[in-house]
Amino acid sequence: MAGIGDFSAKGLDGREVPLADFAGKVLLVVNTASKCGFTPQYEGLEALHRKLAPRGFAVLGFPCNQFGGQEPGDEAAIGAFCSTKYDVSFPMFSKVEVNGAGAHPLWRWLKGERPGVLGTEGIKWNFTKFLVNRQGEVVERFAPTAKPADLEGKVAALL
Template structure:
């Protein structure tokens, strides 16, 4: 399934604000591979921030970025303000990758970015609602979603690394 709509718009054409305020300007990532991850600071999967940062450090100079999207829809595990989220990510995990504003990824208030992403199936065939924090979508250099990974799939797993490297080849 393509995630470029009938108007030729990709997920990177969606308007969303940066965690620090103002537009995140996802269009700046056109031509890059982007791993979009809904993140949370108080989740059992929060240590995945370390693996996400390692991917960022390893592949940033090859045209790749992680994009963290805070969400508080799963048992209130991202309750902080933008400032608190930024401080936690920086101080605890040394996060350097860009982060967006906190958004909803499911339900009536689902952000447009996730409207575009959730139609893509993962390797097990799951489409639709985000299952938990740290679900991952890889957007290829062409602006289309090329892979979806479950929340439990570690950022440095063989399947994520292979998918990222395939987009950077």
């Protein structure tokens, strides 16, 4: 059975990052965008990351431009936006596709592990979130409307 540690993804710097680097941590994997109505969730994601990182938690951000073209920038622009606007310190990765034939293998796996409403696998919009336990297993999927602060209890229960 696959786990999140079996995958890798490119960081914003273009370097391949084995997700095994996060072994033993509780993770919140999120598809992000800089020009979305949910973009202010970066603030909550960062607050959650800073508060719980010392206990073994990390947010992993995956920019995606598949929903309304809301992540048009390149990696440098994404990094600058996240840093200057939201002071993001959690790991951000290169832009990925989360749906369709070009979907990143990690996102194909996440969707298969925790389908959405009525068993649909497709990601419906930016800021869909997947909670992964310390064993690398997906335990829950959250809609874009789920506020990061509202997830703190579920994250803390896994720490």
